[in-house]
Amino acid sequence: MPHLRPRRARRTPAIRELLTQTRLHPRDLVLPVFVKEGLQEPAEIRSMPGVYQHTIASVRDLTEQARDAGLGGIMVFAVPQSRDALGSGATDPDGFFAAAIRAVAQAAEGALVVMSDICLDEFTDHGHCGVLRPDGTIDNDATIDRYAQMAVIHADAGADVVGLSGMMDGQTAEVRAALDDAGLIDTLILSYTAKYASAFYGPFRDAVESTLEGDRRTYQMDPANRREALRALDIEEASGADIVMVKPAGSYLDVLADLAAASSVPVAAYQVSGEYAMIEAASANGWIDRERVIVESLIAIRRAGADVILTYYALEAAAWLAGSRRDALPVNPPVA
Numbered sequence: 001m002p003h004l005r006p007r008r009a010r011r012t013p014a015i016r017e018l019l020t021q022t023r024l025h026p027r028d029l030v031l032p033v034f035v036k037e038g039l040q041e042p043a044e045i046r047s048m049p050g051v052y053q054h055t056i057a058s059v060r061d062l063t064e065q066a067r068d069a070g071l072g073g074i075m076v077f078a079v080p081q082s083r084d085a086l087g088s089g090a091t092d093p094d095g096f097f098a099a100a101i102r103a104v105a106q107a108a109e110g111a112l113v114v115m116s117d118i119c120l121d122e123f124t125d126h127g128h129c130g131v132l133r134p135d136g137t138i139d140n141d142a143t144i145d146r147y148a149q150m151a152v153i154h155a156d157a158g159a160d161v162v163g164l165s166g167m168m169d170g171q172t173a174e175v176r177a178a179l180d181d182a183g184l185i186d187t188l189i190l191s192y193t194a195k196y197a198s199a200f201y202g203p204f205r206d207a208v209e210s211t212l213e214g215d216r217r218t219y220q221m222d223p224a225n226r227r228e229a230l231r232a233l234d235i236e237e238a239s240g241a242d243i244v245m246v247k248p249a250g251s252y253l254d255v256l257a258d259l260a261a262a263s264s265v266p267v268a269a270y271q272v273s274g275e276y277a278m279i280e281a282a283s284a285n286g287w288i289d290r291e292r293v294i295v296e297s298l299i300a301i302r303r304a305g306a307d308v309i310l311t312y313y314a315l316e317a318a319a320w321l322a323g324s325r326r327d328a329l330p331v332n333p334p335v336a
């Protein structure tokens with residue numbers, strides 16, 4: 001007869017619920033949203049069924065929904081109408097991105113943390129996150145100058161947090177200095193500290209209608225590298241990052257666990273477009289139980305150490321979590 005019986009702790013839902021180590025809460029979730037310039041009606045993104053490019057009016061509604069669902073935050077991405085080599089549109093103080101942030105910030109009414117993406121890839125015609133030298137290489141230092149201008153514009157428009165996703169050296173220190181010089185001392189910096197050169201961002205290209213010439217391997221991290229994330233963490237902490245992030249999430253849980261163990265600031269993880277698309281595609285074929293896989297994927301990211309999760313499932317997951325026991329999810333169908 002066995003002497004040690006771990007199954008005792010798994011016997012009833014009530015016992016399991018009491019003893020669970022990891023829970024999800026809507027306040028930990030951040031919804032990424034795409035707002036497109038000149039759009040008349042919300043448009044579904046081909047490779048991200050259920051996710052839309054929004055108009056200013058529809059993103060307002062979505063923000064209210066996110067607020068009412070008790071989410072933690074919302075991350076704004078802009079899809080501009082025109083692009084050029086410098087990504088000029090990104091630093092237009094009266095531009096579309098600033099208008100979109102203002103609309104979201106207004107609808108958030110202080111109950112949701114408003115975040116914005118600081119990067120040039122949506123605004124450049126070559127699709128890179130920075131400006132290029134004549135030889136086609138990235139001009140790191142000219143790029144972080146542009147990020148700094150962008151961050152000040154976003155913070156002025158109402159962003160509580162600026163998300164630095166460009167993976168340029170020195171971007172956090174440069175942006176912090178520019179914000180401080182502009183008197184924007186309360187704006188937080190979310191640093192994409194360990195952002196990998198990942199194929200999981202594929203559907204995001206559809207979402208922001210960007211095409212990339214070449215690849216991002218000279219600035220985003222090599223998926224084969226783990227140790228490098230800890231060096232990035234040291235640099236980002238010393239540069240004033242308020243939140244550090246790992247991206248993608250699901251395939252990088254080891255990196256997330258490393259950062260969560262070592263970091264002195266909160267850690268976020270981004271469940272990216274390709275992670276979303278894979279779950280949707282398999283679910284649409286009836287090959288997996290959609291709700292259970294979504295919740296499991298989010299729980300796994302929390303378990304690995306994320307304090308905050310950026311996920312396209314934020315609204316849906318919040319609805320499931322409201323008033324439902326985590327392990328009773330299959331009998332509590334999602335609220336429409």
Ligand code: PBG
Pocket residue numbers: 117118119120121122165166200201202203204271272273274
């Ligand atoms: C950069 C940025 C990207 C994503 C978030 N911020 C694209 C990239 O770096 O290639 C990807 C998010 C996703 O795939 O869901 N602006």
